Amino acid sequence: MARAATTTDAFNAVAEPRRRQILDLLAAGELPVGDLVERLGLAQPQVSKHLRVLREVDLVHVREEGRQRMYRLNAGPLKPIHDWLAKYEQSWNQRFDLMDDVLDELRQAEERDDNDD
Amino acid sequence: MTTTTSGTAKVTLPADNQILITREFNAPARLVWQAYTTPDLIKRWWSGERGTVTSAEVDLRVGGKWRYVMVANGGFEVSFRGEYREITPAERLVNTEIFEGLPEPDEHASLITTTFTEKDGRTFIEMLCEYQDRTDRDAVITSGMEDGMQESLDALEKVAVTLA
Numbered sequence: 001m002a003r004a005a006t007t008t009d010a011f012n013a014v015a016e017p018r019r020r021q022i023l024d025l026l027a028a029g030e031l032p033v034g035d036l037v038e039r040l041g042l043a044q045p046q047v048s049k050h051l052r053v054l055r056e057v058d059l060v061h062v063r064e065e066g067r068q069r070m071y072r073l074n075a076g077p078l079k080p081i082h083d084w085l086a087k088y089e090q091s092w093n094q095r096f097d098l099m100d101d102v103l104d105e106l107r108q109a110e111e112r113d114d115n116d117d
Numbered sequence: 118m119t120t121t122t123s124g125t126a127k128v129t130l131p132a133d134n135q136i137l138i139t140r141e142f143n144a145p146a147r148l149v150w151q152a153y154t155t156p157d158l159i160k161r162w163w164s165g166e167r168g169t170v171t172s173a174e175v176d177l178r179v180g181g182k183w184r185y186v187m188v189a190n191g192g193f194e195v196s197f198r199g200e201y202r203e204i205t206p207a208e209r210l211v212n213t214e215i216f217e218g219l220p221e222p223d224e225h226a227s228l229i230t231t232t233f234t235e236k237d238g239r240t241f242i243e244m245l246c247e248y249q250d251r252t253d254r255d256a257v258i259t260s261g262m263e264d265g266m267q268e269s270l271d272a273l274e275k276v277a278v279t280l281a
Contacts, residue, residue, distance in 0.1 A: 088258045089128040094165030096140050097123050102152045103144040
């Protein structure tokens with residue numbers, strides 16, 4: 001498949017909204033594939049395809065339990081993405097924290113004006 | 118007054134070409150709007166800890182232009198400009214944004230939709246930033262990393278590899 005090469009990395013694996021949804025579900029705990037199918041409202045082959053991609057980039061681990069295949073999140077490969085976004089988020093936090101100071105002043109000025117009336 | 122909102126901005130990626138930034142402010146929407154659109158006030162927060170805003174021009178009408186310039190801590194100038202598309206005071210602002218440091222800046226224009234929702238005297242803002250494509254979006258996120266240049270380069274390389 002021509003597209004296979006684009007899914008061999010965690011960055012690409014989580015670019016797909018359904019796969020992010022699967023990771024969100026697994027973040028709460030291990031789930032059998034049947035539960036994932038039910039909660040996502042997708043056909044089993046589609047879910048299996050997404051799980052295969054996530055397994056290839058080591059974002060999920062699987063084990064057999066009786067006749068069930070149990071999936072769980074392996075968050076390690078997400079760390080570079082998290083770090084990458086965290087720095088950007090931090091730059092907005094710095095901006096908005098300064099805006100808090102501006103807003104405090106505007107509010108105090110309004111209160112003063114009200115008292116003057 | 119104690120500020121309980123410090124450090125609470127959230128960044129998510131709703132789609133391949135989008136960044137969504139959300140934050141609550143302990144002030145009514147009319148004041149958040151004022152801080153967001155008044156040049157002298159923009160100068161006090163827009164550069165964050167990364168530098169000093171040297172110019173903020175705002176022609177707040179549909180079709181009007183804006184331009185912000187800052188001198189970053191490294192001594193270099195960073196400037197953005199754009200145009201206002203929709204203005205509903207204290208509720209909604211839609212504008213384009215162009216980073217002037219790019220070789221063909223107009224080709225990488227993004228669209229920023231900011232909504233202001235007031236409840237009980239507090240204001241929740243959502244900034245949806247829509248880029249031309251994922252490459253542009255990822256470049257913006259990566260440019261936000263000024264600390265730890267090596268990490269930044271590692272992340273860039275990782276993105277470059279996935280796009281190859």
